[in-house]
Amino acid sequence: MRIGELAVASGTTTKTLRFYEEAGLLPAPERTANGYRDYTPAALARLDFVRRGRTAGLTLAQIREILDIRDAGVAPCQHVHALLEAHLGDLDRQIADLQALRHTVAHLHHSATTSDPTKCDTTTVCRYL
Amino acid sequence: MRIGELAVASGTTTKTLRFYEEAGLLPAPERTANGYRDYTPAALARLDFVRRGRTAGLTLAQIREILDIRDAGVAPCQHVHALLEAHLGDLDRQIADLQALRHTVAHLHHSATTSDPTKCDTTTVCRYL
DNA sequence: GTGGACGTTCCAGCGCAGGGGAAGGTCAAG
DNA sequence: CTTGACCTTCCCCTGCGCTGGAACGTCCAC
Numbered sequence: 001m002r003i004g005e006l007a008v009a010s011g012t013t014t015k016t017l018r019f020y021e022e023a024g025l026l027p028a029p030e031r032t033a034n035g036y037r038d039y040t041p042a043a044l045a046r047l048d049f050v051r052r053g054r055t056a057g058l059t060l061a062q063i064r065e066i067l068d069i070r071d072a073g074v075a076p077c078q079h080v081h082a083l084l085e086a087h088l089g090d091l092d093r094q095i096a097d098l099q100a101l102r103h104t105v106a107h108l109h110h111s112a113t114t115s116d117p118t119k120c121d122t123t124t125v126c127r128y129l
Numbered sequence: 130m131r132i133g134e135l136a137v138a139s140g141t142t143t144k145t146l147r148f149y150e151e152a153g154l155l156p157a158p159e160r161t162a163n164g165y166r167d168y169t170p171a172a173l174a175r176l177d178f179v180r181r182g183r184t185a186g187l188t189l190a191q192i193r194e195i196l197d198i199r200d201a202g203v204a205p206c207q208h209v210h211a212l213l214e215a216h217l218g219d220l221d222r223q224i225a226d227l228q229a230l231r232h233t234v235a236h237l238h239h240s241a242t243t244s245d246p247t248k249c250d251t252t253t254v255c256r257y258l
Numbered sequence: 259g260t261g262g263a264c265g266t267t268c269c270a271g272c273g274c275a276g277g278g279g280a281a282g283g284t285c286a287a288g
Numbered sequence: 289c290t291t292g293a294c295c296t297t298c299c300c301c302t303g304c305g306c307t308g309g310a311a312c313g314t315c316c317a318c
Contacts, residue, residue, distance in 0.1 A: 004264065014265085015307060023305090034314055036265055052258045056237060057230050060305070066255060075249045077241065080258065084238040091231045095224060101186050102220040108185060109213040112206065120204045126195060129181045129209065133294065143295085148276055163284055165295055189275070 001039040010047040017047075025050055025064050027071075057087065130168040139176040146176075154179055154193050186216065 003014045010017075020026040026046060030038045046067070053063040062083055069076040108129060120126065132143045139146075146166075149155040155175060159167045175196070182192040191212055198205040237258060249255065 002265075013307085016305085018266095019306060034265080036314085049255070049258065054305095056234055056258055058258075066258075070255065076255050077249060080255050081238070081241040084234055084241055087234055088231065088238055091227055091234060095227045095231065098220055098224045098227065102217065102224065105185055105213055105217055105220060109210070109217055112210040112213055120206060126178070126199065126205050126209050129178065129185060129187075129195075131295075142277085144277060145275085147297095152275090163295080165284085183275095 001041070001043070003037045003039070006039045006043055006047070009044055010051070012047065020047075020050070020060075023060055023064065025060060025067060056084075057091070058083070130170070130172070132166045132168070135168045135172055135176070138173055139180070141176065149176075149179065149189075152189055152193065154189060154196060185213075186220070187212070 001009075003017055007014045007017055017026065021028055026043060029040070029043065032038045049067070050060075050063055053066070054060075066076045066080055066083070069079055130138075132146055136143045136146055146155065150157055155172060158169070158172065161167045178196070179189075179192055182195070183189075195205045195209055195212070198208055
């Protein structure tokens, strides 16, 4: 399987595939006589896993950790479990932060809606912020 | 006021102040005879505005827009109002996205908690994702 | 033998908001 | 007279996940 075919099959681009190889996510494939990358179907399964990880919001570095564990012959279940737990915590924190920010902005927006613009003070640039 | 003093007074760094000047957020101040930047107290008020904008989650580019309007002698109220409204929409979208992602990750985490790790299939790297 | 669609490498840049550090000038205190 | 704390400009680096482009090789059909 050549790189272009794999790109189509995996829904990525050849650029991304070379980048993933460089980043250690995709093992360097065999080369054909002319130097072209020659992928096995395993690469497609791996890319599918990468895609699922990305969908779950994991970073490439985290996905690589999991792949490295699997490649070392160990089942990455435990690591994945811990990773997902930490990720949940991250998400909760991000959501809480964004909601707090949303409250702040909603307040600002509300005062900007109900206030009298003629009372603006030029020294503070804009009193709505 | 020298740059170091302004940095302390505004709670930023000299690096940031030069960066803001470069980015057009802070007008280039007068220079003393030896070439040092010499800030007026107005710079502090402006930095305070920048800080408030940042706290509200605005980008430096957005803050700059507001400052540019104010510097043009116009009250930026209307622009700020629209900006905040759009920002609210962005935040709502981000929060919704993160919550959807959280649901997905929570599901994955749950199956990783309740599943039997011995059933792992090596071809899919990890069935929890 | 030529065109076009593939493939290869390497280098650069995006957007965001600065940070690091070099190489040098300036000023006050000891 | 020197030390140390400031200041100046300059350019590169960070993280993240790619993307674009140049310059070149290869293969297949016509």
